[in-house]
Amino acid sequence: MIDPLLLKKIKKKQKKAKRIVKPLKKVRMLYATRSITPRNLVSDELLHPAFIQGNVEIERLVRRKNGLVVKRYPFGYMLVELFVPEAMDVLEHTKRSYDAERTVNIPKPVRSKKGTDDLWHVRRVKTLRGRCIPPSLDGKPWTGLDVRVAVIDTGVGPHPFVDGNVRIRIDMTGEGVRDYNGHGTHVGGIVLQIAPGCEIYSIKVLDKDGRGTWVQVIEGILKAVELGVEIINLSLGSSGECDGSCPVCSSVDYAFSKGLLPVVAAGNEGPEKHSISCPGNSKSALTVGAVDRNLCVAEFSSRGPTADGRVKPDVVAPGVAIYSSYLDNDFRFLSGTSMATPVVSGIMALIFQAEKRGDHDALFSSCIDLHEDPNTQGHGFPNLVLFYERYISKSLAFSRGMRIPPALIGGSAVYLLLKLLGL
Numbered sequence: 001m002i003d004p005l006l007l008k009k010i011k012k013k014q015k016k017a018k019r020i021v022k023p024l025k026k027v028r029m030l031y032a033t034r035s036i037t038p039r040n041l042v043s044d045e046l047l048h049p050a051f052i053q054g055n056v057e058i059e060r061l062v063r064r065k066n067g068l069v070v071k072r073y074p075f076g077y078m079l080v081e082l083f084v085p086e087a088m089d090v091l092e093h094t095k096r097s098y099d100a101e102r103t104v105n106i107p108k109p110v111r112s113k114k115g116t117d118d119l120w121h122v123r124r125v126k127t128l129r130g131r132c133i134p135p136s137l138d139g140k141p142w143t144g145l146d147v148r149v150a151v152i153d154t155g156v157g158p159h160p161f162v163d164g165n166v167r168i169r170i171d172m173t174g175e176g177v178r179d180y181n182g183h184g185t186h187v188g189g190i191v192l193q194i195a196p197g198c199e200i201y202s203i204k205v206l207d208k209d210g211r212g213t214w215v216q217v218i219e220g221i222l223k224a225v226e227l228g229v230e231i232i233n234l235s236l237g238s239s240g241e242c243d244g245s246c247p248v249c250s251s252v253d254y255a256f257s258k259g260l261l262p263v264v265a266a267g268n269e270g271p272e273k274h275s276i277s278c279p280g281n282s283k284s285a286l287t288v289g290a291v292d293r294n295l296c297v298a299e300f301s302s303r304g305p306t307a308d309g310r311v312k313p314d315v316v317a318p319g320v321a322i323y324s325s326y327l328d329n330d331f332r333f334l335s336g337t338s339m340a341t342p343v344v345s346g347i348m349a350l351i352f353q354a355e356k357r358g359d360h361d362a363l364f365s366s367c368i369d370l371h372e373d374p375n376t377q378g379h380g381f382p383n384l385v386l387f388y389e390r391y392i393s394k395s396l397a398f399s400r401g402m403r404i405p406p407a408l409i410g411g412s413a414v415y416l417l418l419k420l421l422g423l
Contacts, residue, residue, distance in 0.1 A: 030077045030247045032096030075254035077247045104217050104238045106183045106210035107268040110300050110335040120293045121318030122193050128385035144195025144349030149231045150224040153184030156202035161325040162188045169202040172216045180208035182327040186334055187235045187342045189325030194346025201229050218251045225258050233345040234264040235338035237277025243308035249282035256284030263345045265337040266313040267302035275302040276312045287312045290319025290340040297376050304375035314378040317343040347382055
């Protein structure tokens with residue numbers, strides 16, 4: 001499969017190259033070193049070209065065409081740089097190739113009216129018919145304590161609500177670690193509303209306009225693997241049908257094979273079918289759609305199936321009028337699957353703490369069926385009360401109508417103080 005966007009880009013540059021002698025135009029591409037990327041990847045031996053069938057031949061071809069092999073990735077792709085005329089020759093000899101600079105964005109923004117309840121999303125996942133989850137497990141606060149969550153986005157903070165939980169900030173854009181967009185800070189705040197005890201690892205791969213490239217996202221995912229986090233939150237995407245074998249989906253599969261749980265936004269291209277964005281099409285991704293406070297699937301929430309017929313999204317979560325931290329120490333209501341995704345990341349942080357290791361099945365079996373098509377709702381709406389009752393305790397001792405302690409709602413002392421002050 002040749003990426004049509006890559007082909008169009010090369011032809012456009014070819015026309016310019018005919019009119020311009022210097023400088024010669026270059027293009028960066030991602031080539032598959034095998035025909036398909038298996039779900040259960042890989043060993044680090046794949047970094048060495050001798051272990052990949054066809055890799056050596058592609059490298060020789062690239063070098064023969066005066067190209068440069070920039071990097072070999074451990075999930076079956078290599079990054080190369082070629083002059084435009086030679087790029088077309090190489091394309092003819094490869095089965096899969098993609099534009100390495102293909103754009104990745106925060107999902108298409110959705111207008112959000114100001115809500116009347118800034119914590120409805122937290123109550124929806126932590127309470128059920130008057131029952132609620134306990135504030136502690138095994139004598140420790142049940143807050144996702146010490147679970148490491150990488151937020152791969154526009155950066156997280158600085159903001160008083162999130163700063164106390166941010167353990168590291170890394171920049172892949174050249175802008176610096178600060179969030180100049182607000183999206184990543186909003187996402188990180190939502191994770192902490194659900195799991196206020198978790199640790200946030202901010203990996204900035206999108207710029208102030210919410211844009212990045214496939215290579216930046218891939219490098220961000222590999223950095224999360226290197227840091228040893230447990231959950232990756234990816235509230236971003238690149239549109240277009242995919243069977244889950246593109247480079248960015250393959251990098252997500254690789255992270256999963258290394259023990260990380262990737263939680264990915266489905267996208268805001270609904271209600272059309274086949275509208276899941278990448279890397280939401282990944283075979284290993286926990287792909288998240290959005291619902292409103294009435295548990296109705298949002299019209300904008302992307303629907304499946306994937307290009308190879310798999311059901312997506314996997315679950316749906318609150319994603320309409322979600323209140324969280326924003327730029328300039330502010331708070332704001334935003335809507336989108338970008339907001340639903342960190343709700344699930346927070347839920348998984350609590351499950352990780354409870355089980356020492358969470359998985360898809362624990363989440364799927366704790367979902368409320370919304371009686372929608374599977375390619376609209378996935379397994380349904382996850383609820384932590386159902387998880388607690390089915391996995392931690394036979395029954396809950398909390399009485400109906402009991403007031404929910406602040407620890408269950410999430411947030412920090414700063415956040416609650418701002419709330420009390422009406423700020």
